Amino acid sequence: xxxxxxxxxxxxxxxxxxxxxxxxxxxxxxxxxxxxxxxxxxxxxxxxxxxxxxxxxxxxxxxxxxxxxxxxxxxxxxxxxxxxxxxxxxxxxxxxxxxxxxxxxxxxxxxxxxxxxxxxxxxxxxxxxxxxxxxxxxxxxxxxxxxxxxxxxxxxxxxxxxxxxxxxxxxxxxxxxxxxxxxxxxxxxxxxxxxxxxxxxxxxxxxxxxxxxxxxxxxxxxxxxxxxxxxxxxxxxxxxxxxxxxxxxxxxxxxxxxxxxxxxxxxxxxxxxxxxxxxxxxxxxxxxxxxxxxxxxxxxxxxxxxxxxxxxxxxxxxxxxxxxxxxxxxxxxxxxxxxxxxxxxx
Amino acid sequence: xxxxxxxxxxxxxxxxxxxxxxxxxxxxxxxxxxxxxxxxxxxxxxxxxxxxxxxxxxxxxxxxxxxxxxxxxxxxxxxxxxxxxxxxxxxxxxxxxxxxxxxxxxxxxxxxxxxxxxxxxxxxxxxxxxxxxxxxxxxxxxxxxxxxxxxxxxxxxxxxxxxxxxxxxxxxxxxxxxxxxxxxxxxxxxxxxxxxxxxxxxxxxxxxxxxxxxxxxxxxxxxxxxxxxxxxxxxxxxxxxxxxxxxxxxxxxxxxxxxxxxxxxxxxxxxxxxxxxxxxxxxxxxxxxxxxxxxxxxxxxxxxxxxxxxxxxxxxxxxxxxxxxxxxxxxxxxxxxxxxxxxxxxxxxxxxxxxxxxxxxxxxxxxxxxxxxxxxxxxxxxxxxxxxxxxxxxxxxxxxxxxxxxxxxxxxxxxxxxxxxxxxxxxxxxxxxxxxxxxxxxxxxxxxxxxxxxxxxxxxxxxxxxxxxxxxxxxxxxxxxxxxxxxxxxxxxxx
Numbered sequence: 001x002x003x004x005x006x007x008x009x010x011x012x013x014x015x016x017x018x019x020x021x022x023x024x025x026x027x028x029x030x031x032x033x034x035x036x037x038x039x040x041x042x043x044x045x046x047x048x049x050x051x052x053x054x055x056x057x058x059x060x061x062x063x064x065x066x067x068x069x070x071x072x073x074x075x076x077x078x079x080x081x082x083x084x085x086x087x088x089x090x091x092x093x094x095x096x097x098x099x100x101x102x103x104x105x106x107x108x109x110x111x112x113x114x115x116x117x118x119x120x121x122x123x124x125x126x127x128x129x130x131x132x133x134x135x136x137x138x139x140x141x142x143x144x145x146x147x148x149x150x151x152x153x154x155x156x157x158x159x160x161x162x163x164x165x166x167x168x169x170x171x172x173x174x175x176x177x178x179x180x181x182x183x184x185x186x187x188x189x190x191x192x193x194x195x196x197x198x199x200x201x202x203x204x205x206x207x208x209x210x211x212x213x214x215x216x217x218x219x220x221x222x223x224x225x226x227x228x229x230x231x232x233x234x235x236x237x238x239x240x241x242x243x244x245x246x247x248x249x250x251x252x253x254x255x256x257x258x259x260x261x262x263x264x265x266x267x268x269x270x271x272x273x274x275x276x277x278x279x280x281x282x283x284x285x286x287x288x289x290x291x292x293x294x295x296x297x298x299x300x301x302x303x304x305x306x307x308x309x310x311x312x313x314x315x316x317x318x319x320x321x322x323x324x325x326x327x328x329x330x331x332x333x334x335x336x337x338x339x340x341x342x343x344x345x346x
Numbered sequence: 347x348x349x350x351x352x353x354x355x356x357x358x359x360x361x362x363x364x365x366x367x368x369x370x371x372x373x374x375x376x377x378x379x380x381x382x383x384x385x386x387x388x389x390x391x392x393x394x395x396x397x398x399x400x401x402x403x404x405x406x407x408x409x410x411x412x413x414x415x416x417x418x419x420x421x422x423x424x425x426x427x428x429x430x431x432x433x434x435x436x437x438x439x440x441x442x443x444x445x446x447x448x449x450x451x452x453x454x455x456x457x458x459x460x461x462x463x464x465x466x467x468x469x470x471x472x473x474x475x476x477x478x479x480x481x482x483x484x485x486x487x488x489x490x491x492x493x494x495x496x497x498x499x500x501x502x503x504x505x506x507x508x509x510x511x512x513x514x515x516x517x518x519x520x521x522x523x524x525x526x527x528x529x530x531x532x533x534x535x536x537x538x539x540x541x542x543x544x545x546x547x548x549x550x551x552x553x554x555x556x557x558x559x560x561x562x563x564x565x566x567x568x569x570x571x572x573x574x575x576x577x578x579x580x581x582x583x584x585x586x587x588x589x590x591x592x593x594x595x596x597x598x599x600x601x602x603x604x605x606x607x608x609x610x611x612x613x614x615x616x617x618x619x620x621x622x623x624x625x626x627x628x629x630x631x632x633x634x635x636x637x638x639x640x641x642x643x644x645x646x647x648x649x650x651x652x653x654x655x656x657x658x659x660x661x662x663x664x665x666x667x668x669x670x671x672x673x674x675x676x677x678x679x680x681x682x683x684x685x686x687x688x689x690x691x692x693x694x695x696x697x698x699x700x701x702x703x704x705x706x707x708x709x710x711x712x713x714x715x716x717x718x719x720x721x722x723x724x725x726x727x728x729x730x731x732x733x734x735x736x737x738x739x740x741x742x743x744x745x746x747x748x749x750x751x752x753x754x755x756x757x758x759x760x761x762x763x764x765x766x767x768x769x770x771x772x773x774x775x776x777x778x779x780x781x782x783x784x785x786x787x788x789x790x791x792x793x794x795x796x797x798x799x800x801x802x803x804x805x806x807x808x809x810x811x812x813x814x815x816x817x818x819x820x821x822x823x824x825x826x827x828x829x830x831x832x833x834x835x836x837x838x839x840x841x
Contacts, residue, residue, distance in 0.1 A: 210464070211455045214442065218450055221439035226438070229420050229502075230451030288441035 006056030009038040037280060038297045038330075045301055049308030056311055060179075067177045067194045071096070071258070073196050073296055075251035076277040077203045078128070078244025080295045082180040083278050084207065085219035085240045087135070087142040087285025090099065092248055092274055094153035095127040098250025101157045103173070104166035104262025113171040120256070121159070121249035128245015132238035142291055150271070157264040166262035176257040182336055192254050195297075199247065204292040208273035273302060301326065350413035352377040352541035353398075353429075353510045358407035360393055361510065365772075367393040368404070369565040375510065375541040380532060382544045382552040382573070385562035387584055387798065392546055394513055398543075399431045400424030402574035411509060431512045434519070434827070436495045440488025445469035447487050448502045449764030459495025472505040473497075476531055500531065511535065512543040517551060518637050529555050538606070547635040549578050551841050560587055578841060579832065586802060586831040594807025594826035595786050600624035601810070605794045606677070606763050608647065616642040620656070629785060629795040630823055631809035633802065633834045639818040640798040641682055644765045647796075648672050649681040660763065673702055678761035679781035680752055682768040682798070688752045689740055696722035697737035698751055703759045726753040729779060753784065764788065767799045770804060782808050802831045816840050 052055045075092055102123040106294050107115040114251055127149070134145045140275040168204070176192035189192070207213040215236045227233050255267060281294030302323055309319040351374040360368040368390045371422070375381040385391050396402040398409065400418030409416040411427060411670060418424035421431075438447050446453075448469045454461045469483040478497050481490070487498060496516065503511055504519050517525045524696040534540060534556055544556050552559055553573055560570045561639070569584045569683040594622050606624040616639030631697060647658055653666040660675045667675065681688040689698050696718045700707060707721060708714035722736035729750045733743060740748055749769065756764055770778045785808055789795055799805050805812050806826055813823040814837040 013592040209460055210458050211453050211460055212458060214446055214450075214453065214460065215439055216803060218439045219444075221441040222437060230422055230426070290441070318625055334749065 006093065027256060028257045030339040035282075035291065035294055035297070037333075038294055038301075042297050042301050042304070045304050045308075049311065053308060053311040056308060061307075061311075063179060063189060063193075065303055065307055066164070066196075067179065067190055067297050068258075068307065070177055070192045070196045070254045071251050071267075072273050072277055073299040073303070074199055074254060075248050076274045076281075076295045076299050077199050077273050077292055078251075079278050080281075080290045080292050081207070081216060081240050082142075082244050082281060083275075083283045083285060084220050084221065084287065084290040085216045087237065087240070088146065088285065089128075089131060089142065089244060090271050090277070091127065091131060091149040091153050092244075093156065093267045093270040094150050095124055095245060095248045096252045096255050096270060097157040098127060098160070099124045099249050100256045100259065100266060101161045101166055101262035101264050103253055103256045104168045105252065107168035107171060107173075108166060112174050116171075116173065117224065117253050120253045121246050124249025124252055125242050126239040128243065128248065129238065131245070132241030132262070135241065136234040136237050144187035145200040152270070154264075161262060161264040163264070165259075165264070170257065173253065173257050176261050177254055178257075187310070192257060193249065198294050199240060199250065203247075207292065212236070212239065217288060218311050220289075222288075272301075276327050279303060279327060281336060284334070296311050298330075318341050349377075350410070352412060354408075354410040354413075354670065354740075355394070355398070356408045356410075358397060358404045358406050359407075360395065360397065360402065367565055368397075371407070371565070371567045373560055373563065373567060373570075376544055377541050378536055378539045378542050379421040379558065380536050380542045380556045382546065382551065382556035382559040383562065384546065384552060384559055384581065384585065386802075387637075388441060389562040389585075390497065390563055392514075393544075393546065393565075393735065393807060395514060398424070398429060398512065400429070416544050416718035418801075425506065425508075428442070428507065429512070430507030430508035430510070430512065430514060432503065433498065434498055434515045436492065437493055438487040438498060440486070443485055444481060444485050444487055444498050444501075445489070447498055448472055448505050450502070452506065468505060469501070475504055475534075476501055477534060478531075481550065488704065490520050492607065493521070493527070494521075497527070497531070500535075504535070504662040505553070506542065509551040510541045510543065514543070514545045515637075516544075517546065517548065525551075542550075546748050547839065548639075549581055549727075550841065552581075553578070563638055578839075579836070582832055582835045582839070586835055594804070597786055599627050599789050599791050599810065601628040602792060605661055606647070606796065607657075607659040609659070611643075611646060611658060612654045613639075613646040614654055616818040617646060617815070617820060620815075620820035622813060622820060622823055624794045624796050626762070626792050626794050627789055628810045629789050629797060629808055631713065631805035631812040631826075632796070632798045632820070633805055633812055633814055634798075634802075634815035634838050638815045640815050640836065641767055642818075643815065644679055644767050644796070644798060646679060648765055650679075660801075673759060673761070676760075676762040677765065678702070678756035678763070679765040680756065680761055680767055680769055681770060684745070684748055684752060689748060691741040692739055694737045695726070695731070695733055695740050695743070695751055698740050699725065699736075699754050699758050702755055709809050721758060722754075725757055729754055744774070745775075746773035746780075747783065749773050750779065753781065762793055764795045765797060768799060769797060770801070778804075802834055805834075806831065814838050 055061060056092050075096065079089060079092060099120045103116045103120040107113065129194055131146055131149055134140065137144050146342045177190055180187060180190055206279055207216065215231045218231055223233060256262060259266060277298035278295045279292055280298030282290060283290030283295065303312065306319050347735045353375045355371060355373040358368050358371045371390065385389055393402065397404050399421050400421045416427060432707045439450065442450065447466050449465050455620050456465045465641045466483050470479065473479055473481050476497060476735065481494055481497060486716050487495060490498065499610065515530060520528060532542060544552065546552055556573050558570060559573055559576065559581065561568050561581060562583060562621055568812055592799050602625055608622050611620045620643050632640050642651055646653055649667050649669045649672050657664065658666055685691060689712060704713050707717045719736040726736065731747050732748045733747065740751055769781055785795055797809065806829065809826050810822040812826055812829055812833055812834065814821045816838055817840065
């Protein structure tokens, strides 16, 4: 056997013309194409209901859609961060209940709504901090830790509320997700929707342009390498869960705003909708991937199916089946796309 | 006064339990030079490099960087001190861009927000230093070719200002052209004053790229030479120079008819071309370096890896069959990865031993634990497997006893062709001797054994014939009397 290398005649270093590095890197527009793809799916699903159901396209319906998706969409921003970092949070539904109860209790005690909102965000952040500390401190996988805290937080919510909904005067918080009155048309959409949009934009910017955001991606992409490069992996994870908890706090305020009471049994099972929104939006459960804008689209797709289905008089069970099918399709498409990307790299 | 070497390792020793991995290694690299580290598989190169990287702590010995004592607590500390390792398996964050990978962990920021411009400039500067301005700093790392990913890793090492750069088998997955480009780059880095440790199995590469080389054998540094003055046969002599131990019983054997025949067999990437005839009553060895495709060859025969072209014949069966069918045809395989693939560590000895053949252990569809235990006992005594009972979880046994259980599975299945991949890897000498004796007995009883090993004395001691595999191509099988370690090493390294 002979080797074919010829040491006397090494290849010149620049054996191919240097590519101008100012050209848009292909993955940038592929990324946009992905978002665009989910957006097209969103439009297609909306168009379906628009033509099937009467009055599905008017401004009121659109406003209602947006009002109703705030809870899932805002909580899903936190979940996007967690999933990009390679984690998962099953306890988010229970966290929502804790927050809603906490907000109601603070209002009931006579404090002003700003303080109640702050307290709600604090309660959510505390739940997230507990998750983060348990995951990094005990070195137990997030799935198991948050499966445990799913039960713990739900129980805490029930005990705080003494096992019944806490009724309190919402003192203006109800307006966050209420339909706009005629005098408020200048706002275009209710304040809760504005808050949602601002949070989406802020999360997207943070993930893309802040050091913390890039460290979140690095930890989810290759934890060993991140650690080797001096990224404080545990601190990053704890921050991710705490921040996600705070966002869940904001979502919990929306929940209280919708129900105008702190119901400790509310939002049970919402964790699945929230995770589904991230996954439909292109998040990968193996970490490193996910986008806030995609997640917003994912949340919108699920809201349209549920509202449109209700419009057409579908049974709840049919909606569940369709949502499930869409999740499977979204993940399959994602896998196919990745396989193609891996093949073209060849 | 002479300046101290960039890196010095003095009298480094390390043991894992009963095995001595390093037994006094001295190694020094000067700035602005390339120092190669060579040795057979298992000579201790990777343990030594793990100590250098800070992943392991030496039991004894000293490390010095530029004359100052260096005792990294963990890989991060090692990297901070200026030791950068480029491993065979690349470690980039595939979802981040090239520039983000290069500056990961040291990004310039304003109030937490990245300074994109500066990141790009510094990444571009690092790539420029490597002479590879053609890699776009914005490209996502996971979409680059292996060769370019490697460059990005080297770029990261340059950007953090590394003092010692370790390249561990850097060319194993590169094409010829990329290899040459890498050598150019190594020369450039050397001229900039970096100290480079170059680990490779391919001695002609070492001759091309390195200034000095140190040979490790059995955990000891046995010689340091100027590359210019050392011939390849001298280097190989240092690598294999040990006495044959008298561990290897070999009864006179009578080979019978050919039972396994390969005709120009090729797998997906490896093996590229393998032909051989294995006869009943003989032990045929396959020698070669790590990554030569020996394991892949066994897996392809056994049906675990896909066949691209060529033919396998087992007795009267012709064709490429699944592992299930291979077992029915009487072919069994012992995996080199005992813990990951070979055994189910939380199951019992009896479960592991009978796993592939439960049918005779009860009425159809059922398994009687008592008969399973009896089947296991049948092999526990003759193979001298030390255990409390057949129900003991196999994870509690020593490596040698685990390996005997893995082989006993093939015996319980009563296969005719045994494909053994590194049958004595990581086990104690006593168990080794027992396994050699067992292989001899099996061959005498008319079984056919195809054995892959990285340990040459073992191949020379137990086999009737040996074939050498190099870069996916299997050479002809020759009688072991016509071969010696030196010659096998020459062929395995592609000379």
